[in-house]
Amino acid sequence: xxxxxxxxxxxxxxxxxxxxxxxxxxxxNDGFTVQSSPSSDHGTVLQAKKGKFLSEIIxxxxxxxxxxxxxxxxFVVRIxxxxxxxxxxxxxxxxxxxxxxxxxxxxxxxxxxxxxxDKLVKQIVSFVG
Numbered sequence: 001x002x003x004x005x006x007x008x009x010x011x012x013x014x015x016x017x018x019x020x021x022x023x024x025x026x027x028x029n030d031g032f033t034v035q036s037s038p039s040s041d042h043g044t045v046l047q048a049k050k051g052k053f054l055s056e057i058i059x060x061x062x063x064x065x066x067x068x069x070x071x072x073x074x075f076v077v078r079i080x081x082x083x084x085x086x087x088x089x090x091x092x093x094x095x096x097x098x099x100x101x102x103x104x105x106x107x108x109x110x111x112x113x114x115x116x117x118d119k120l121v122k123q124i125v126s127f128v129g
Contacts, residue, residue: 004080005117012128014072020044022127023066026120032064035088042093043069045101049084064116067101077124079117 017039023046024034032048049063065082069075082101 004078005121007077007079007121007124008075009077009128010074012073012075014075014128016044016068016070016072016075019124019127020046020068023068023120023124026123027064035085037088037093040093043067045088045093047082047084047088064120065101066120077121079120 020036020039024036027034027046027048030050032050034046034048036047037045044067046066046068047063048066061084062081063084065080067076067078069078078101080101
């Protein structure tokens with residue numbers, strides 16, 4: 001089963017578009033290349049990869065994948081490793097959900113993912129409040 005971190009937030013009155021923007025800005029400031037799918041009723045997918053560092057640790061076609069879904073008062077953020085999609089900016093979330101959003105990971109990927117996602121989850125929790 002793919003490994004992913006799931007954070008569920010309730011009664012936070014969070015603007016999910018603003019949250020997406022804050023996550024993107026945080027990742028870009030940390031040296032990641034970031035892309036996102038258009039927002040829809042099903043949510044938003046963000047992908048981030050970090051140049052040569054990431055390609056040395058995990059396959060070059062893989063990325064940190066973040067899926068945000070729900071409503072401002074009841075939403076979920078899922079974080080894991082997924083396939084870097086060249087045209088994520090034009091892909092609908094509905095299409096992404098029909099495919100494997102998160103991939104199986106080996107030990108090196110899992111260790112890298114744990115470190116990065118723990119930092120990211122702490123940052124997301126601070127964004128949400």
